[in-house]
Amino acid sequence: MRWAAITKAQRALPIGGGALNLKIAEEAIRVLMEDMKKIVLLVAGLLGFVIGAARAADKVDFAKDIQPILQKSCVECHGPEKSKGKLRLDSKAVAFKGGKGGVSIEPGKADQSELYRRILLPADNDDVMPNKGDRLTKVQTDLVRDWINQGADWPEGIVIVSPVNVVAIGVINTESKAETSPTEIQLPAYKPTSAELKAIKELEALGVAIRPIAANLEWREANFRGSSAETVAKAIIPLGKVTGLVDLNLGGVKIKDADLVNLKGLINLNRLHLENTPVTAAGLIHLKGLINLEYLNLYGTAVTDAGLEQLSGMTHLKHLYLWQTKTTEAGVANLKKILPKVDISTGAEFKEIVKPEEKKDEKKEEKK
Numbered sequence: 001m002r003w004a005a006i007t008k009a010q011r012a013l014p015i016g017g018g019a020l021n022l023k024i025a026e027e028a029i030r031v032l033m034e035d036m037k038k039i040v041l042l043v044a045g046l047l048g049f050v051i052g053a054a055r056a057a058d059k060v061d062f063a064k065d066i067q068p069i070l071q072k073s074c075v076e077c078h079g080p081e082k083s084k085g086k087l088r089l090d091s092k093a094v095a096f097k098g099g100k101g102g103v104s105i106e107p108g109k110a111d112q113s114e115l116y117r118r119i120l121l122p123a124d125n126d127d128v129m130p131n132k133g134d135r136l137t138k139v140q141t142d143l144v145r146d147w148i149n150q151g152a153d154w155p156e157g158i159v160i161v162s163p164v165n166v167v168a169i170g171v172i173n174t175e176s177k178a179e180t181s182p183t184e185i186q187l188p189a190y191k192p193t194s195a196e197l198k199a200i201k202e203l204e205a206l207g208v209a210i211r212p213i214a215a216n217l218e219w220r221e222a223n224f225r226g227s228s229a230e231t232v233a234k235a236i237i238p239l240g241k242v243t244g245l246v247d248l249n250l251g252g253v254k255i256k257d258a259d260l261v262n263l264k265g266l267i268n269l270n271r272l273h274l275e276n277t278p279v280t281a282a283g284l285i286h287l288k289g290l291i292n293l294e295y296l297n298l299y300g301t302a303v304t305d306a307g308l309e310q311l312s313g314m315t316h317l318k319h320l321y322l323w324q325t326k327t328t329e330a331g332v333a334n335l336k337k338i339l340p341k342v343d344i345s346t347g348a349e350f351k352e353i354v355k356p357e358e359k360k361d362e363k364k365e366e367k368k
């Protein structure tokens with residue numbers, strides 16, 4: 001670079017003898033500095049580009065960022081049971097229909113969206129939303145703003161359930177000790193799409209039991225325990241289309257890590273059995289988006305600490321089974337830091353679980 005600059009300087013100057021040597025040197029330095037400036041500008045430009053690209057990639061993720069806000073602060077009054085202001089915010093179709101005052105989410109235009117205006121209002125304004133309890137934080141309102149400005153993407157099939165107005169269903173599994181405590185699945189009505197109904201028919205043709213979890217409800221559960229690897233291989237693609245699936249049992253099944261990519265779309269999944277399968281950390285990468293999971297059983301798999309890292313976004317997780325996995329105490333402690341509420345069974349406490357007092361506790365839970 002330097003040599004090129006100096007030759008450039010020499011070419012630029014009429015060279016007329018020794019006295020000019022100093023001038024040449026000065027000019028060379030000047031040209032050099034100019035080149036340096038250009039390089040600095042170029043690098044800065046590139047950096048700006050890189051940062052810009054990183055920003056653009058910072059897309060708000062509905063399931064991760066927006067759904068929890070609506071769920072915690074809005075759906076209680078804007079859901080199927082109570083629809084204040086005739087507005088529902090529990091599924092895509094109803095939310096974009098708007099309420100009494102018309103459409104409240106204008107994709108691409110947060111500043112023209114009534115929903116965004118309402119959450120920004122001061123606490124003492126009559127129109128502020130939520131109109132009871134805490135206002136949203138700045139971080140939350142910014143997420144809503146960015147989400148709307150980025151087009152208000154609401155993935156098909158995500159239904160938001162209010163933690164308050166719920167139908168509570170005890171799903172009781174009798175297969176092993178760990179599963180006998182009923183987990184409450186809280187669900188509103190669900191309507192499968194025609195693609196989903198078609199996938200269910202395909203699964204039934206393969207002999208897969210994919211049943212509604214209760215009468216009058218379209219939410220489903222599927223149990224593959226004891227199914228051949230061949231059946232699972234055929235079923236995995238249609239299975240991934242059953243968005244209403246809330247309970248999936250793949251325990252003991254020969255499923256490959258790569259197969260799990262098909263389950264990515266099962267965003268309403270609440271319980272997932274993967275115990276005694278060949279699944280490893282590489283497979284769990286595909287399950288990252290299943291943030292509604294409350295129960296995950298990885299007992300007897302080769303899952304490592306790297307696998308646990310994939311679970312960090314599963315903020316609803318309550319029960320995680322890790323007996324006989326390759327996870328370490330440190331890995332478990334780390335996850336516990338990120339998800340403090342999850343109850344992680346590593347096997348060390350297994351003896352405690354079967355103690356009589358604990359059983360009593362479970363009975364109490366059942367009565368609730």
Ligand code: HEC
Pocket residue numbers: 069070073074075076077078084085086087098099100101102103104114115118119126127129130131132136
């Ligand atoms: C405790 C009940 C309650 C909660 C929680 C609540 N709202 Fe409301 N919301 C209302 C009531 C009541 C109205 C109708 C009166 C009004 O328009 O102010 C309303 C109206 C609205 C409207 C105007 C609808 C229209 O078309 O007229 C929007 C938008 C709205 N709410 C958004 C939200 C959002 C977003 C949240 C959560 C951040 C939320 N609300 C939480 C009670 C609630």
